[in-house]
Amino acid sequence: LMDTLRATFVDPPTWMHGQAMSLWQAAFGPHGKGADVQSVLGVLMDPRLCTRASLNPDDRIAVGKLLNFTRTGYVSAYEFCVFLRWFGPVKGAMDRCLEALADGLVSGFVPAVEASTLLRSKRA
Numbered sequence: 558l559m560d561t562l563r564a565t566f567v568d569p570p571t572w573m574h575g576q577a578m579s580l581w582q583a584a585f586g587p588h589g590k591g592a593d594v595q596s597v598l599g600v601l602m603d604p605r606l607c608t609r610a611s612l613n614p615d616d617r618i619a620v621g622k623l624l625n626f627t628r629t630g631y632v633s634a635y636e637f638c639v640f641l642r643w644f645g646p647v648k649g650a651m652d653r654c655l656e657a658l659a660d661g662l663v664s665g666f667v668p669a670v671e672a673s674t675l676l677r678s679k680r681a
Contacts, residue, residue, distance in 0.1 A: 576647045591633040594621040607651040619658050
């Protein structure tokens with residue numbers, strides 16, 4: 558299933574446009590399908606994109622979990638686009654994400670499998 562999802566959702570030309578596409582291709586190659594969480598965090602912390610000099614370990618973990626919501630340790634192009642849909646545009650996305658986390662506006666995700674299990678007995 559994961560291979561099917563990855564094949565369906567990670568093609569950058571399908572999901573990315575403009576500045577996001579340029580950034581992704583510059584960081585991970587013209588056909589880059591994804592990268593490990595730390596690599597993507599490093600790209601988003603580029604001083605041209607983010608005003609913060611560094612991330613503390615707790616912020617790094619929290620943002621990493623938001624970026625890699627499938628918990629694979631690998632950020633797909635699709636996950637990157639979802640992140641930018643919430644916090645974009647690219648410039649300042651990390652700053653906006655950290656502000657939302659600090660304000661308690663974003664606390665994480667409930668995976669679809671867990672949500673289905675929890676809501677199974679509830680009426681629509």
